[in-house]
Amino acid sequence: MSNNITFLDKTFWITESEDNPKHVASLQLLEMPDGAAPDYVEQLCQEVRQFDHANSPFNGVVKCVLGFPTKLIALDKLDMQYHVQLHEVEDVTDRESLHVLTAKLHETWLDRDKPLWQYHFIRDNKSTQFAIYAKVHHMYGDGATLIRWFQAGYLDHPTTEGFVPVWASDRPKRKERKQGxxxxxxxxxxxxxxxxxxxxxxxxxxxxxxxxxxxxxMPIPFSGTKTLLTGQVKKGRVVSTVDLDFDRIKALSRRARASANEILLCSFDIGVHRFLKDHGHTFKKALYTNMPINLRKPGEQTGGNKIAIVPVRLAHGKNDPYLRLRQIIENHRIVKWAAKRSRPAAFSYYTLLIQSYGLIFEMLRLSDFVRPIANILISNVPGPSNQRYLKDSKLLSCYPISTMTPGGGVNITLITYAGVANVGIVCCDKNVKSLEPLSLYFVEAFEMLEKCIDDPSLNIDDIGEKVREDNLSIVDDIVFHEENSCDPIEKVNKREQ
Structure with a gap:
């Protein structure tokens, strides 16, 4: 990334607020090497703090003129006590407690007078595992850019020699052909x-x-349905993570004649509907998802942001998970067709336009009174296919935790790593206290999709038996109109027709 900042990158700075910071993050779970000392994580933290000379963009401080960002100014030396921090918890393997700490770290914005990134090491005194919560400002790059850096900073074999953290790693620049x-x-x-x-x-x-x-x-902008997850974005976050077997997802996509993304869209759609139904929400309309589209050409390695975000209509009116999948396939491919018919820059500017309206509503605190652009943001970023290591520690999983879009909703992002889809989920905590039920619903929804091709009697209302009542939202008195559903026998007859 050059010291110049593109217009799209600048928007992430201009539109940032303490209520809605514009950083993206990851929660990484790692395993110490065999025979590691009790103070292994503390020593690792101290070691990486020695790398106080970073490469672009990790050494860049934003220079502003009248509050408007103009370029990045490189610093010779960084304040590593700020950029690399150490936290101690009771039990790193307690996933729910780890989610609470992650949400707390995710809600605060980065110091604008310093380079816009942080690494938080998280350890306990009894486990062989530890965690890293790393966050980077979105103006440094989009998901494809950040994953490429992530792959460069983690090796495919353990080593104790020549280890260099990601912010200090050399990234070769591609020479661009100059034109007359x-x-x-x-x-x-x-x-x-x-x-x-x-x-x-x-x-x-x-x-x-x-x-x-x-x-x-493709859908008309601001067609989203109001739910307890949408509305004005405020400070405070709630986070959850879940794993899905990506080999099973690919196998199901072949059987169902659907893409892996469409299988995931359907699973997430069913899960979110079930989560909202816990609180009296049923709808006479479909929910909508914001879908990021990577606008880079094949093989393009540029930094910064080069994406468009367009809404996709999800499923509605069918309790049969297979029929919901067919609805999503059709709606998804309509949007893909629209994207292919237009130049990438046109879609990028279209995204900026509709997102700008959402940001205006957010800045005027009117998001509670208008329909959201969409209810869910779902993005899928391919990650490393083989096992990776941070120095001599094995990376077990890496869950992306993204930013909030104007109008709220729930942000679902996944990285495929070593055959597993690591899914990170985040939303505002103003109406919910836990997303753990939602994680379980995603797993159940996917398992139901696997079975429904051979068993047409399955009904999406049947998921949710694994969820504890004490994990439900603190909002339990909101009731919307209940949608009509048919009995299982009638549903099977419709499938056969």
């Missing part, structure tokens, strides 16, 4: 005209959908 001035101007002008035409095409198709001339297109 005239050719560059001509290509830029042509690209600008084509992007404007693509933007006009997008809005024309949205207008045709709005007026029912041609309803088959």
């Amino acid at each position: 001035l005239v050719k560059s101007i001509m290509l830029g002008a042509f690209e600008f005209v084509m992007v404007i035409l693509d933007m006009l095409f997008i809005f024309l198709r949205l207008l045709m959908k709005l007026t029912y001339i041609n309803p088959v297109y």
Whole structure:
């Protein structure tokens, strides 16, 4: 990443607030090597603090003019007591307690007078495991960029020699082919005209959908349904994590003639519906998800942010999980078709436009009074396929914890690592005290999807038996209209038709 900041990167700084910080993070679980000393984590923490000279962008402080970010200024030496911190807990393997600490660390924003990242080591005095909560400001890069750095900082074999943490690692820069001035101007002008035409095409198709001339297109912005998870984003977070076997996901995608993303979308949709139903929420409309789209060309290694975020309509009106999956497949592919028909820059600017409206509502504290852009943000980032190590410690799992979008909702992000989908879930804590039931619902929903292809009698209302009542939301008196559902026999008849 250069010292210059792109317009999209700048938006993450401009729109940040203490209520809604714009950093992304990961919760990493690691295992110490055999025979590790009792103070292994403390020694590791002290060792990495010695790397007080960082590479770009980890050494960059944002320079502002009248509050507007202009560029990154490199620091020669970092305050490592701030950037690398050590915490002690009673039991690192107590996942729920670890989630509480992670949520507490995630809700505070990064010091804007320092480079925008932190590493928090978390240990206990009785386990062979420890954790790292690492957070980086979103203006440094999108998910694809950060995962690429993550892979470079973790090795495919344990080592005690030549270890360098990710912020101090050298990242070779690709040389860009320089074009002549005239050719560059001509290509830029042509690209600008084509992007404007693509933007006009997008809005024309949205207008045709709005007026029912041609309803088959991606969703109208701000079509989301209000729930206890949406509304004004406020300080305070609640976090949970869960693992899904990615080999099973790929196997199911082949059987169901669906992509892995569509299997995950359906599982998450069923899980969120079940979570909301615990609190009296049933809907006469589908929920919507914000879906990030990577706009990089194949093989492109640029830093910063190069993404678009577009809404996708999820499933509704069917209690049969297989039929819900077919709905999601159709809706997902409509959006993918729209993305392929437009230039990446057009989709990026479209994202900026609709997100800007959401940010205006958020800054004016009106998000509780308008429909959200979507109810869920779901993103999937491919990670390393083989086992990785931080020095000589084995990385067991890595759960991404993302930022909140304007209008709230729940943010679900996953990394595929060593054959497992590590899923991180985060939302505001203003109406919920735990997301642990939601994690269990995701697992149950996926297992039901696996079985439903051979068993058409399965019903999404049957999930949730593993959840304890004391994990439910603190909001339990909100009742929405109950949607109609048919009995299992009628449902099977409809499947056969």
